[in-house]
Amino acid sequence: MARILIADDNEAIRDILSIAATAAGHENIQAADGEDAWQKFTAGNIDLILLDVMLPKMDGFALCRKIRQESAVPIIMITACGDDYDRIMGLDLGADDYVVKPFSTAEVMARVKAVLRRWQRDGQAAGLSCGNLHLQEERGLVEIAGAPLSLTHKEYDLLHLFLTHPQQIFSREHLLDLLWGYDYSGDTRTVDTHIRRLRAKLEKAGLAGGSIGTVWGRGYRWENEATAK
Template identity: 50%
Template sequence: MKNILIVDDHLQITEVLKEYALKEGWNPFIASDGETALELFSKQPIEVVLLDVMLPKLDGFGVCKMIREISNVPIIMVTAKGEDYHRIMGLDIGADDYIVKPFSPNEVMARIRAILRRIERTEENQHTIVRLTYDNLIVYLEEKRVTIDEQEICLTKRELELLWLLLSNREKVFSRDNLLDSLWGIDYFGDARTVDTHIKRLRAKLDEVNHTNWEIATVWGQGYKFEGRK
């Protein structure tokens, strides 16, 4: 049974989501503030976190940052309608996805199902190829590590998956829709700006160490690819 952590200070919302999660066969843990969320996370093996931004004691951004210090568990941020800066900030600090209030409980469940399917696919792939190398770049899938010239680059789970996908298909151009389907799942209800934000953040982290023989390239009007120059 999958453990899902639902963090929201509105009792009606958490009760509805809890009921839907139970129908999916998941085990929901509920927190109404940021401190309780972190306490539950430290005590339970959580597979997915559904995290509201506006919380008592410690807001969702603070919770997300602290979880990212110790775990790459998928995090879906919940933001208010029209608060684009919340969405962007959430993605910048390591959230994997976002959903906007008001939302349909069925949509939330679809997002979680998509994430769980992606985790299962990644775990299956770990039994085949577990490391990819190009020039001074090494990606260790099983260990969830990335190094450039033996210097470790700290990536979120989603960023690592994005790099792995591009690197394992060198020179292949992925459209934003291709990347959304591959990494976020066909049930994803967001937009292509999510991909652009993750690419921007991934590039910034990779650029911390010099790499003249390769890059994550933009193919204008088409999408993105891993481009080698060796």
């Protein structure tokens, strides 16, 4: 069962898709505009998004672009016309598939099933693992106990760096150079802020088998459960 976000300004279409998703065994929530969809996405635990292109407040293209800055969650775009422009634009922005109105709910659910199957298969491909955490490098996907974890780009980069260099201590300055760039002129405390947020997400998701450790006076490192002190 997946948790699907249905974002469309047409209530009748939302209800039809909701009924079809429920019949297919999925949980779903609805959003009537782009800003509402963004808020519900950031609340977490969304496995797939059915995203209408012509949303008020924030259109589907803008929302897709914004989501892709944060997550690799599967997105199926819904467009009112079959123009190549809409299809190409959506796919270029990172959408996984698209359907054209008017559509059959059977077709939409078939595409949902196919995208989820592909996403789950790719998520199980070779990558970095520690305990119940798995990071699939090719697609930038992170899972904990099989559930997707939404991370920002910097949080993902931090996690990837720690997992590829377990037990190595990174000072704040070194992390800034590696991930923010040598010419970064901001406060080093931004590292602490990002580490704190990443830790909170990992803990909330139920991470087991490893953690981000603090080495007082020196920096941070990834500690596997067997060696954490």
